[in-house]
Amino acid sequence: MPTESPWSRKFVLELVTLRHTVFVIDIERIKNVGNYVSKKDSFQKEEIKLFSEAVAGIIYIKSRHETLLSRIKCIIRIRRLAQECKTEAIISLYGGMWAMTACLTRLKPLIIYLVGSDILLASRIKKIITSKVLQSAELIFTNGLYLRKKALEIRPKAEIENLYLGIDIKKYSPSWDNSNYDQRNNTKLPNVIYNKFSDTANDEIRIICTRGFEYIYNNKYLIDGLKEISINDIQNLKIIFTSTGSLLAEIKAYADKILTLKQRKNIEFLGGVNEELLIRSLQSSQIYISLSRSDGASISLMEAYSCGLFPILSDIPANQEWINNDNGILVPLDKPVDLAKAIIRAVNDPILRRHAAKINREIVVQNASGIKNVKYFAEKVKIAIAEYNRII
Numbered sequence: 001m002p003t004e005s006p007w008s009r010k011f012v013l014e015l016v017t018l019r020h021t022v023f024v025i026d027i028e029r030i031k032n033v034g035n036y037v038s039k040k041d042s043f044q045k046e047e048i049k050l051f052s053e054a055v056a057g058i059i060y061i062k063s064r065h066e067t068l069l070s071r072i073k074c075i076i077r078i079r080r081l082a083q084e085c086k087t088e089a090i091i092s093l094y095g096g097m098w099a100m101t102a103c104l105t106r107l108k109p110l111i112i113y114l115v116g117s118d119i120l121l122a123s124r125i126k127k128i129i130t131s132k133v134l135q136s137a138e139l140i141f142t143n144g145l146y147l148r149k150k151a152l153e154i155r156p157k158a159e160i161e162n163l164y165l166g167i168d169i170k171k172y173s174p175s176w177d178n179s180n181y182d183q184r185n186n187t188k189l190p191n192v193i194y195n196k197f198s199d200t201a202n203d204e205i206r207i208i209c210t211r212g213f214e215y216i217y218n219n220k221y222l223i224d225g226l227k228e229i230s231i232n233d234i235q236n237l238k239i240i241f242t243s244t245g246s247l248l249a250e251i252k253a254y255a256d257k258i259l260t261l262k263q264r265k266n267i268e269f270l271g272g273v274n275e276e277l278l279i280r281s282l283q284s285s286q287i288y289i290s291l292s293r294s295d296g297a298s299i300s301l302m303e304a305y306s307c308g309l310f311p312i313l314s315d316i317p318a319n320q321e322w323i324n325n326d327n328g329i330l331v332p333l334d335k336p337v338d339l340a341k342a343i344i345r346a347v348n349d350p351i352l353r354r355h356a357a358k359i360n361r362e363i364v365v366q367n368a369s370g371i372k373n374v375k376y377f378a379e380k381v382k383i384a385i386a387e388y389n390r391i392i
Contacts, residue, residue, distance in 0.1 A: 001093040004039045007299045008093045009051045014374035024058045036212035036245035043274045109138035109384040116296030131155045138384045144297030146317040166370035167302045174308030204236045206285040210300045213245025218291040225339030244272035282307040306364040308357035327359040
């Protein structure tokens, strides 16, 4: 797993909380491929440090180039480390390169967690490789129903179970009191006790987008949608982008170019935040927007649901499983006028937002509780280990 991935760290920490001994292997490459966050990000350093102290050990394997020789070296080293640590199972928290490497070690039992682009954006060759890898796995999980459907298209006879990665539903709660909150991060949060189920404590309407600034997350579309909204349509609107990414500077410049001064001053780019500030930002917002072009079951969406936000989402299959008629709005990709209408509707209808807040919180509690789902995952792994040992 890549240790710079926040959701991967949280998943492993839940396993540690359940008193499992976990050794982490991170295959490092010169270019940060596939993640818009990095180990060098200042807002990540403290969390990665705490993570390294919690697990039994982290082994970083350098892989400068994607060559057959470098992959063989990785596989040999992983096998050696597994023998030294006396591991009972190998888990790949991603498909793609991570799952292939785990498979080629021939360590058993092999457990694979498929999360999104590792299946949805895979090329034809990668799908052929993935099919072989899935054939070798004792357990396969997917983070989303649509993702499971697409994985079964690659390996029709595979036994694949959907299990949402989940989140900490206690941390990500709908209400909070920030009256004593330390403002060291220079973040302008409303100084009130706020509850999404009442939705009356704050005159300012805050929209938050927590997706990374990469092409697949389509944050530029939100800027285009905001351009279509007149200041007269919505008063006291604030838009917060929390994340970083390779396109951050480009999209900030784009916003400067196409928006009026009044529109632009209402947008804040935080450039990456730690988990504490992420939670505070979600809890002080009312509307969550994600316009991704492709997704598994988005962890960011689960976090927003758990905090009681009203979602406006791109109309893609992975998002459709989270929206019914009254708990959010789906918008077509890259149609700014439609997006603007959805935003205006959500902002001007507090009853709709309050109703959705209760529904969405319950959806997460029932289906995406991190500790509950990881407990289930750990039990399945335990059974797989026992079954494998019985066979050999």
